[in-house]
Amino acid sequence: MMINNDPNNDPLTLGGRSFQSRLILGSGKYPLPLMKEVIEAGQPDIVTLAVRRASAGGAENILEHIPAGKTLLPNTSGARTAREALTIARLARELGCGDFIKIEVITDPKYLMPDNEETLAATRLLVAEGFIALPYMNPDLVMARKLVEAGAAAVMPLGAPIGSNKGLTTRELVALLVAEIKAPVIVDAGLGKPSQACEALEMGADAVMVNTAVATADDPPAMARAFALAVRAGRAAYLAGPGRVGAGEASSPLTGFLGGSAS
Amino acid sequence: MSQAGLIQRLQAAVAAFDFQAVSPRRVEAALAREHRTPEDLGALLSPAAAAYLEVMAAQAQAATSRFFGRNIVLYTPLYIANHCVNECAYCGYNLRNRIRRAKLTLEEIEAEARAIAATGLQDILLLTGESPAKADVAYIASAVEILRSWFACVGLEIYPLATADYARLHQAGADYISVYQETYDPALYDHVHRAGPKKDYARRFGAHDRALAAGFRGASFGSLLGLGPFRRDVLACGLHAWAVQEKYPQAEIGFSVPRLRPFPNQTQTEVDVHETELLQIMLALRLFMPWAGLSLSTRESPRFRDHALRLGVTRLSAGVCTGVGGHQGREKGDPQFHKDDGRSVAEISQVIRERGWQPVFHDHVRV
Numbered sequence: 001m002m003i004n005n006d007p008n009n010d011p012l013t014l015g016g017r018s019f020q021s022r023l024i025l026g027s028g029k030y031p032l033p034l035m036k037e038v039i040e041a042g043q044p045d046i047v048t049l050a051v052r053r054a055s056a057g058g059a060e061n062i063l064e065h066i067p068a069g070k071t072l073l074p075n076t077s078g079a080r081t082a083r084e085a086l087t088i089a090r091l092a093r094e095l096g097c098g099d100f101i102k103i104e105v106i107t108d109p110k111y112l113m114p115d116n117e118e119t120l121a122a123t124r125l126l127v128a129e130g131f132i133a134l135p136y137m138n139p140d141l142v143m144a145r146k147l148v149e150a151g152a153a154a155v156m157p158l159g160a161p162i163g164s165n166k167g168l169t170t171r172e173l174v175a176l177l178v179a180e181i182k183a184p185v186i187v188d189a190g191l192g193k194p195s196q197a198c199e200a201l202e203m204g205a206d207a208v209m210v211n212t213a214v215a216t217a218d219d220p221p222a223m224a225r226a227f228a229l230a231v232r233a234g235r236a237a238y239l240a241g242p243g244r245v246g247a248g249e250a251s252s253p254l255t256g257f258l259g260g261s262a263s
Numbered sequence: 264m265s266q267a268g269l270i271q272r273l274q275a276a277v278a279a280f281d282f283q284a285v286s287p288r289r290v291e292a293a294l295a296r297e298h299r300t301p302e303d304l305g306a307l308l309s310p311a312a313a314a315y316l317e318v319m320a321a322q323a324q325a326a327t328s329r330f331f332g333r334n335i336v337l338y339t340p341l342y343i344a345n346h347c348v349n350e351c352a353y354c355g356y357n358l359r360n361r362i363r364r365a366k367l368t369l370e371e372i373e374a375e376a377r378a379i380a381a382t383g384l385q386d387i388l389l390l391t392g393e394s395p396a397k398a399d400v401a402y403i404a405s406a407v408e409i410l411r412s413w414f415a416c417v418g419l420e421i422y423p424l425a426t427a428d429y430a431r432l433h434q435a436g437a438d439y440i441s442v443y444q445e446t447y448d449p450a451l452y453d454h455v456h457r458a459g460p461k462k463d464y465a466r467r468f469g470a471h472d473r474a475l476a477a478g479f480r481g482a483s484f485g486s487l488l489g490l491g492p493f494r495r496d497v498l499a500c501g502l503h504a505w506a507v508q509e510k511y512p513q514a515e516i517g518f519s520v521p522r523l524r525p526f527p528n529q530t531q532t533e534v535d536v537h538e539t540e541l542l543q544i545m546l547a548l549r550l551f552m553p554w555a556g557l558s559l560s561t562r563e564s565p566r567f568r569d570h571a572l573r574l575g576v577t578r579l580s581a582g583v584c585t586g587v588g589g590h591q592g593r594e595k596g597d598p599q600f601h602k603d604d605g606r607s608v609a610e611i612s613q614v615i616r617e618r619g620w621q622p623v624f625h626d627h628v629r630v
Contacts, residue, residue, distance in 0.1 A: 029332025031621040055415070055625040059383030060612075080513055084630035091628060107513040109554050112330075163329035216328050 010239065012207055014184055015100060015132035015153040017071070019045040022201065023231040024073065024186065026211025028053055030220055032065040038214060039067055042224030048073040048102055048209065051092045063095065073134065075102040082121035089126050101126060102156065102188075103135040112162040112189075116143045120150060127151030136188055139173035141180055148183045155181060156209065159200065160190025163212040167196040171203075178204040194223075194230030201234025202242060266469045269506055276301070277447065277499045285309035294318060299551050304501045307547035308494045313539070319546040323575040326553035333620045336578045337608060338386035338558075339379055340420070342587045343367045343406050345596045347392030349459030353445075353490060353523060355599045356392040358459065365587040365596030366397055372406050376413040378591035382582050382608040385415040385625045388441070392599075393422035393461060400428045404435040411436030416627035418483075422460070423470035429477035438629065441483035441519060442470040446491040447499030455490065471507050481515030482507065483558070488536040488544065489523030497544050501551050508552070517556035517578075518548045522563070538567055542574070549575035561585075561602035568604055569614050581611040 011018035025044040027035055039047060047070045053062045054074070066072065074092035079085035082105065089101045103126065105118040119135045120143065126133045132153045137143060139157030147155050157174050160166035167190065168174065177185045184206035191197050197208045210227055217223035264272070282305065290312045293303035306312060307319065344366035347356040355362065367375065379387065387410055391398040403421060410417045418439035419432060429440070446452050449464055456462045471482035484504040486496035504516050522536050536544070541563075549557060558578040559568055572579060583605070587596030606614075612622040 029328070029334070031333060031616065031619060033616075052626055052628045053623065055385065058385065059624045060622055061625070078628055079630065087630045088628050109513070109515055110508070112554075165329075212329060212332075215332055216325070 006239070010235065012184065014046075014134075019071070021045045021228070021231070022207040022235055023197070023228050024048060024188075024207055024209040025214065025224065026209065027062060027066060029211055029215035032060060032062065034220055035065045036067055037221040038224045039070065041221035042214070042228045044070065044228075046071045046073050046100075048075055048211070049097075050075055050077045051088045051095070051097070052078045054092075054095050054097070056095060063097075071100060072097045073100050073102050074098075075104045075136070076122070077104045077106070079103075079105050079122070080107050080115075080118075081105065082118050082125055085118075085122035086125045086129070089129070089131055093131075099130060100132045100134065103133055114138055114158070116140060119143075120146055123147050123150045123152050134186065139170045139177055141173070141176045144177050144181050144185075148181060152183060154184035154186050154206070156186045156188040158189040159187045159196065159208075160192075162189040164190050165192025165213055165216065166190050167192050168200055171199075174200070174205065175203060194226045197227055198230040198234035198237075201231055202237045204238055207231075266465055266472070270465060270468055273499055273502050273506070274447070274449065276502060277495050280305045280495075280498060282309045282494045285311045287311050287314065290315055294322065294550075301498075301502050301505055301551075304547055304551040305494075305498050307550055308497055308544065312547070313543060316539070316543060316546065319543070319550060320574050323546045323549040324573060326549060327557075327575045327577065330554050331577050333573075334623045334626075335572055335576060335615050335620055336386055336623045336626050337384060337581045337611065338388055338416075338418070338578055339382075339384055339580055339582050339608075340388045340390050340560075340585070341372075341375055341379065341410070341590070342390045342585065342596070342599070343372060343403075344391045344394065344398040345587050345599065346394035346397035347459075348395075349393050349461040350457040351445075351459075351461060352455040352457060353487060355597070362597035363595075366402075367406075367588055367595065369405055369409060371588060371595070372409050375588060375590045376410055379582070380413045383612075383624050384582065384608055386418070386578075386627065387414045387416070388418045388420055388580075389437070390420045390599075391422075393459065395422075400424065400431060404431055407432055407435040407437045411629070415625050415629070423467050424473070426473040426477050429474040429479065433474075433478045436629065438479060438627070439481045439483065439515070439517070440471065440474040440479050441485070441517070442467060442474075443485040443487060443519065443521065444468060444500065444503065445487040447486060447496050447503070448491045451491045468503070471503075472510065475507070475511045475514050479514075481517060481556070483517035483519055483556070485519035485521055487521055487523060488541065489534060492533045493536050493540065493544065494533070497548070501548060504552065504555065515556065516552060516554075517558060518552075519558045519560070520545055520548075521560060524562070541567075542571065545571065545575055561604040562600060564603045565606060565614075569618065572615060573618055573620060579611060579615075581606065582608040 074097040076085040076088040160169040186207045187200040188209040293306040420441040585598035586594030615622040
């Protein structure tokens, strides 16, 4: 297989579509007038929004504030069961948000942990209705395999609890997904600093999704820009093939004598 | 645990907590902890914690941002009837008070809903006095069915019901319930609720549990600040919410902080809740359960609300009429209490924006 190590020609393929940016930005945690600036600074191709915040018309409608040309990734936040996620996904479609959907099924308002079991059931229901399903999940390899088998277009493991800004605390578990899962792995939730997003890309995650880290920064547009740079750096480093820690490699093979002719 | 057992355990825990004995060091320990305990709530409500208000405010703001973003959901109450069979010492609806009593017809409810929806609001709180004869469950269910066609979110602040009745109202379209215990002190509770079904402490205490069992998504808790020793009542209220959250981990818990305002220039007693104490209560509840909603009503002044909205509040009422009717034309019945913030939805939205926060009208999908 040819290895593509040109960061300028390295699209993210998701649900049959190509995206240049590997940074996905959230939209719901800062004032709407700030959103345009944040999106211009971060240059994401995909922007998430909570369907519960969207309405057909209505005052302060979040949909009217997302710049044109971005792919919308509505999420099912508020859903506690697979059936509820389906209802919310259908509503997203009615509102004109397209077929991409981030499945969020959360039965734990305290830590906002996703319910993997209901998420799997929701993935099956949504895929059957033609949605491009991107399930937010607890990074469990076995569950990730089941989700992909059910038709998920990507898996979105959490780096840390939503909004915590704690970073890639699930590093070891995400690494297993990166190694084993054929679908894109998008680290979602918990990333607090650009360096952490960079690390996720560097280790082979296909993209990251960031919301609170930008929204809670002193200067959200500047932080969105910093994340965009970090994501590009991380991906470029991944493509470049990071060197191994402390493992010196000889310039000529050390074991080359095996099986060779006597000399 | 049985309801009676829970009440007993809660009252014992509150009685055993010595607010005066809390040291600054104990307050600092509570502030340093990531996942706080009910004992931490006690520490944060203590007189010693008053010296840490600024730190508490900064932490409350950060915690709220994490869970809710810089968003404030706007809602308004709709009083559909003020008939009441209770004799509560503190309440304008007291059976013995001579006020204009009224009940909106379903047509009038529809007209009120239309007028409220025209302001942009999508979140409504239906209220009524306790009068099963004048405002029975069937009437309330009909009102909910009307409101659900106008609003994304319908909450109820009505008298306690049986589980089956809550299920009926949830089926009709209501998702959230607010029931305030007023005071958790059983002797004081009995004293101020002189007569009527509200005298039954346990029936009120168990309302959230029954509503959540019936399928409601969320339940709001509160005590009427200024009625009894407020530190004890707020600690008890926090413990109550904590216990219900343990039983229903998926429930969306909320707090409200209604206040009987003390007369100015009085000497401070353990009952009086001035703005400083009110803010300490709000911050303590926020830090105790950072994922819980926190509402601030128009009982409070515009000045206080405008400052507090960035310190942990998640819901503000706007465009409020506390009488029965009044959103279109004249009020049909007298109010339960007098509001201090009469600003319109547009005015309050503007203040929220000016403070760098986002007014949110639509934040719920009925599933």
